[in-house]
Amino acid sequence: METGWWSNYRNVGVHHCTWPGVRCSATGSVIEIDLSGHGLNGSITPQIGALSKLKCLNLSSNNLRGELPSSLGNLTQLAVLDVSYNEIYSIPLEIEKMENLVSLNLTRNLIADMPSAIGLLTNLTHLIMNSNPLRSIISPHIWNLKKLMTLHLGNCQLYGSIPPNIGKLKSLVNLRLQNNMLVGPIPSSISNVTNLESLLLQNNQLNGSIPQEIGRLTNLITLYLLSNMLVGPIPSSLGYLSRLESFSLYKNKINGSIPSVITNLKKLTSLDLGGNNLSGQIPSFLGLLPSLSSLYLDSNLFEGFIPLDIGKLKNLTVLHFPNNKLTGSIPLSLLHLPNLWHLSMASNLLEGPIPHEIESLNTLRYLDLSDNKFSGPIPSQIGNLSNLTCLVLANNNLSGRIPQQIGGLSLYLLDLSHNIISGDIPSQLNSQNISNSMSSSLFHLHNLRYLFIASNLLEGPIPHEIENLKALEHLDLSENKLSGPIPTQIGNLSNLMYLILAKNNLSGRIPLQIGGLSLYQLDLRHNIISGDIPSQLNSQNIDLSHNLLHRVIPSKFGNLTHLSTLDLSWNN
The missing domain is CATH 3.80.10.10 (Ribonuclease Inhibitor)
Structure with missing residues (x-):
């Protein structure tokens, strides 16, 4: 009491x-x-x-x-x-x-x-x-x-090294030393702890090679060595860890190729070898890991074609290959993975069209094919990926119009920038011009927070229906051929923080309604906007240079205590 x-x-x-x-x-x-x-x-x-x-x-x-x-x-x-x-x-x-x-x-x-x-x-x-x-x-x-x-x-x-005495704790099943400042090699004596099921050493500064003796830890289920400074190849003794389910070497300095003994790990569900110096081709024997649900091979030196046998991994939910030197086209076998929800092949040398069979990936939520050499139109079948929330196709050679079917998705991010996409921005669809309209679409994306279509060949006006994108935070339509006035309805986008419309042919005045937004960046440079500068503008970074603005700089700008940059050069 x-x-x-x-x-x-x-x-x-x-x-x-x-x-x-x-x-x-x-x-x-x-x-x-x-x-x-x-x-x-x-x-x-x-x-x-x-x-x-x-x-x-x-x-x-x-x-x-x-x-x-x-x-x-x-x-x-x-x-x-x-x-x-x-x-x-x-x-x-x-x-x-x-x-x-x-x-x-x-x-x-x-x-x-x-x-x-x-x-x-x-x-x-x-x-x-x-x-x-x-x-x-x-x-x-x-x-x-x-x-x-x-x-x-x-x-x-914690700092210092992991002492060899760790090998005295022979009853140990779970060892977690992650997120410290430990240095030196992984002691080979750790192989004495043969009951170990979980070994978490990530986010330290461990160096040296992975000891061959690690193969004696045959009860290991989870092995996390990510975010250290480990070097050398993946040890062949890894093949003895037949109970291993989750293995991460992400962000080390591991080199060489993926050893074939990895096919012994039949229970492996998650394999993360990203952020290393692994080279050669992605081996086709990875298709022999029947339990694999996530495969991360990003930011290595892999080259050559994506193996067809990856398509055998029917439990795969995450396939993450960006930042390599992969060539060729997307294998059609990858487009029949029934559980895949994350697919990234960004920053490679892949080419050819985006296959229309991509519509088969009906569980897909995240698709990133940016920074490649893909060409041809964006397939309209992407609009059938009803679970898709993130679509990134930037920095390719994609052409044609933006397909109207994209408007039926629930995207929060759409990035089509740095392509050669033409036509107008899809706006209202009406029955009279269904056959040749770009569509209803983009402005039905009520969850859209990020819209990037910069550096394309878009023309025509910015549709006033843009006000329907109530969740929009970042809008970048710069470096196109857009013309006409900036729609006043942009002022209704109360969540907008970035408004970037630079390097177009936009004319007319800056809408007063934009002054009601609390922006971080307002970039309207290199247009043919005229009239005076609204005193209501409220942004940390304002660039109105290279336009036809005239009269005086609003005195209220002196009260913008959070103003970081202001460029009004090359006006009148």
């Missing part, structure tokens, strides 16, 4: 065994307290140490502060202590008396020192201390914990 945690029950006469979060033994002794997420404040009272029969104490996800009370040392029967997600900053030495402690969870606190007493908790099987500012080497006291099955020290600002 002295804790104040059950103050509402102080005078009610209700037996303490019926209080919220309290569980008692048959004799009425408190054996479990679970007040997780109960909004508790202040420090943990020393009286907690009087509950000598307590076996489980869960005070996680509260606002508890300060030091854990030394009286916790009296809780010699305590097996589980969870004070994660609080603001505890110190662990008392008396913790060493908690000889029956099996699980200690201190995640997301303010603990800056791991006391040596933790090394005396020889029955501990789970030590979870993610997200504490330890700012030290990995504590040598940990190597005494021979029963440890779970060791989580991720995001603790």
Whole structure:
């Protein structure tokens, strides 16, 4: 009662065994307290140490502060202590008396020192201390914990190397040292920890090659080595990890080719080899990984054709190949992957038309074919991809008109910039000109936030129906042949932050309604806009240069305290 945690029950006469979060033994002794997420404040009272029969104490996800009370040392029967997600900053030495402690969870606190007493908790099987500012080497006291099955020290600002002593923790099943500042090689002694199922070492500064001995960890299910500085080839011993389901080497300096032994990993669901120096052709034997659902090979030195056998991976949901030197066309076998929702082949040397069979990818949500040499028209069948939310076809040689069918999608991003697309911007469809109209379309995209059609051959006016794009934040129609006035309806796009209409043939005045927008960038340069400058303009960056504007610069511009750049040159 002295804790104040059950103050509402102080005078009610209700037996303490019926209080919220309290569980008692048959004799009425408190054996479990679970007040997780109960909004508790202040420090943990020393009286907690009087509950000598307590076996489980869960005070996680509260606002508890300060030091854990030394009286916790009296809780010699305590097996589980969870004070994660609080603001505890110190662990008392008396913790060493908690000889029956099996699980200690201190995640997301303010603990800056791991006391040596933790090394005396020889029955501990789970030590979870993610997200504490330890700012030290990995504590040598940990190597005494021979029963440890779970060791989580991720995001603790640890530095130094991973000691060879890691190999002493032979009971370890889960090891997480991610998001630290660890350096040096992965010690070969880690191969002694043969029960290991999960090894997370990502986001450190580990270097050297991946030890061949890693092949002894035959129970591994998850292996994350991403975002380090590892070099050398993928070791052939990887083929012994037959239970492996998720493997990431993203963003290292791994070279050579993908070894054929990878086909032994029949349970592999996620393979991420992106951001390395892997070279040669993408091997066709990747098609022999029947469980694979995501394949990332981006930002390497792969060349040659995309293998047809990738089309055998019927469980594939993500296929991510950008930033390589791949040539040839899109294999039709890829267009019959029934579960694919993410397809990116951007920044390669792919050519030919975009196949109309792409409509078969009816689960597709994200399609990026930008920065290639694709030519011909945008296939109207893309409009049949009813789940598509992101379509990026920029920086190709695509021609023809924007197909009206795109207007039937639920896109939030449409990027067709830097092509040779012609015609007008699709606006209202009416029955009289169905055969030759560009369509209804673009302005039915009510979820569209980003619209980029810059650097094409579009002509005609900007349709006033643009006001229907209520969610639009970024509009770039620059470097086309658009003409006529800027529609006043743009002023109704209340979410707009970027309005870029530079290098067209737009005429007339700057609409006053644009002044009602809070823009980050307003770029109307290189048009034939005339009249005076509206004093209401409100943007951090304004470029109205190379037009026919005249009269005076509005004095109100002096009040735009957030104005970063203003270019009014080459006007009248």
